[in-house]
Amino acid sequence: MLFRQLEYLVALSRERHFARAAQACHVSQPALSEAIRKFEEELDVPLVLRGRTYEGLTPEGERIVVWAQRILADRDALKSEAGALRTGLSGRLRIGSVPTASGSVALLTAPFCLAHPLVTVEVTADLRSDDVLRQLRDFELDAGVTYLRRGLGDRFRTVPLYEERYVLLTGEADAPAHRTAVTWAEASRLPLCLLTGAMQGRQVLDELFAEAGVLPSPRVETDSVAALFAHVRTGRWASVVPHTWLHVFGVPYGMRTLPLVEPSRTVPMGLVTSAREPGSVLARALAEIAGRTDVAAALEHLPEGPGPSPGAS
Template structure:
């Protein structure tokens, strides 16, 4: 690659960082350069393209309409460059590069099976994981070439332009100390009534997260409204609160340890009416990537490992 090409890619990287961070200093820090160097490189890119990309005074004021459109092209060009480099490394006999993954909080533990398998098979591959995203955010970031793949709840979001591979069905369970759950009367399936769950001191994921919406939808279908005293975006925080013995939470079963902490129990929860008979509360989890061809060799390798994993029910 010649010097001019390297400079162009660097300018595109700085521009994409600014489009993502929406702040000059944060973009410069993300690129490990000074703010003047980043600003100068983007200025050269603007002059080379012949259109303004950034609205600025003393501070970042946003991208111009042209900048918003060209940011997508910049992301695509960088993604294609990375894909070509990965393919070349695979042809040379060693898969290298960086895979950018997103995962919903509920899948933050199960995604480790994919990362471990990929990293073990390809020691020179690096993985960046953001495990605090919502499903729709992951889908959008894949379309914008900011992520290569992600673990999402595919039902209820727009998956147009994405290839969807179902991995497993994630059950959600009620977790608390046994003494706290003792007054509940489970039905024949072992699941307590939603009305009884609503009386517990609850801590739940925050509204808008699919793991929380799933719970609220099932409760509402049983004419129950849940009013948690604590809301958070971290499953680990919910389990830590339940561990005090004074709180009950609803979390994906994949987060539970085996054996459970002394005195702690978990109970299945009834799904909404209309689900299959005896169905427990849960949701489908899938691996998604851009459907466009060609698929990067790293993403293809991740899909192969996903097929080899024995996913816990």
């Protein structure tokens, strides 16, 4: 059994196509297919359902690919650990984030890169919360920034970062006059642009609207918080956005933000890593940075700009 065979099987499981898997592994399709066939002979079990096209993995293949992911993750962790002992941390740190939290990730990557100059960082934003956890389980991510909801269980370690709260974002001409806050019920009657229903961030909003006894009917839905700002800029829409994104954009010119009340509730956000030992040395290093970084305080400092501050009348 060779690591290369394990890599090919994992790539095939991920890409669900022989040609794309071969391209991802930088080999020819016949070479990848033959290596997997020999792997099946070594294990004496069929791993791939073969027809005129790729038809998926066999039940045995689904089980073996989990072992392959674990073995490859342990190999990478061993190499990183050895490298850290020799020259300090190096390699590539992979972080995934839900859309509402992606604007806060830089508050972790900046001190991390300063402390570990030989490490490069890859950030995948706009993931669903379930996708963050799945990719952590499948060793496709080293860490995630997502909602610290109940039921994470013993498979993950968490570092609380901040409490997400929500503001109404409108065009300045459409903001309720002489108000310093707006209720969720009032917001529901505006022409809204919101995140899509599949996103955890939207599900949180729906719970808050429901708590106020209303059901929003957005005319536009998107999986991008930046797109929410873009739609509000047109003057046709209002939106509900997490306060963390004001740290990125401030309150853009011509817009206004108002805190949402009745109910007033926050949602805990944090760094999530696998609890599996020994685990990723890069993930441990990021968790250490997160533990001593006051992300919540940093998010309260908004960039200077022409727009009024959040909640200003």
